[in-house]
Ligand SMILES: Cc1ncc(COP(=O)(O)OP(=O)(O)O)c(N)n1
């Protein structure tokens with residue numbers, strides 16, 4: 001199964017002429033089985049409606065739907081899980097709210113955060129940021145491939161590398177030991193999300 005992880009961006013999709021449901025369906029058609037709905041400015045109503053739409057699409061393809069930051073939205077649509085970072089709701093409280101059966105992802109940006117996450121009841125790590133990215137403004141210092149390699153070496157949890165990953169570097173990311181790669185612009189900003197996801201999936205399994 002492809003461990004390519006699509007993280008959505010409505011504005012970027014718009015600029016490329018796509019809606020988020022279109023991007024998600026095209027990526028799923030290309031084999032993506034991890035989808036995160038990331039909405040930083042949407043109203044709660046719009047967020048929940050979009051999440052419901054993505055739930056139908058992801059279910060059709062057997063893909064997982066993860067909600068960024070918002071436990072309430074995840075619960076409202078019975079999503080497969082939630083992804084939180086270091087400034088979001090603490091992961092142990094998220095686990096309490098979503099229950100044991102849901103997927104919980106946590107971002108780690110350095111080795112200190114990795115140590116703090118040891119023993120936590122989380123299902124995977126988002127390892128950020130690997131390369132420079134224009135998609136997220138508030139990223140902390142860059143890990144690079146060496147930083148990624150060290151984090152992967154020190155954990156048994158599945159690791160999804162994120163930040164500036166594209167067709168030119170995804171093989172290096174996988175060679176550094178990541179379980180998978182999470183991307184925003186490489187799929188949402190591409191003229192063909194289907195072709196982009198196909199190419200990335202092929203490259204990462206080489
Ligand atoms: C798979 C994955 N990894 C890392 C992140 C970043 O989460 P966070 O640090 O909470 O930042 P925001 O995405 O909320 O801006 C992620 N979303 N997904």
Ligand SMILES: Cc1ncsc1CCOP(=O)(O)O
Nearest residue numbers: 128133135163164183184185
């Ligand atoms: C959400 C997020 N978290 C860390 S970097 C990032 C953005 C990644 O976007 P892109 O794949 O376009 O570099």
Ligand SMILES: [Mg+2]
Nearest residue numbers: 069084085088
């Ligand atoms: Mg967050």
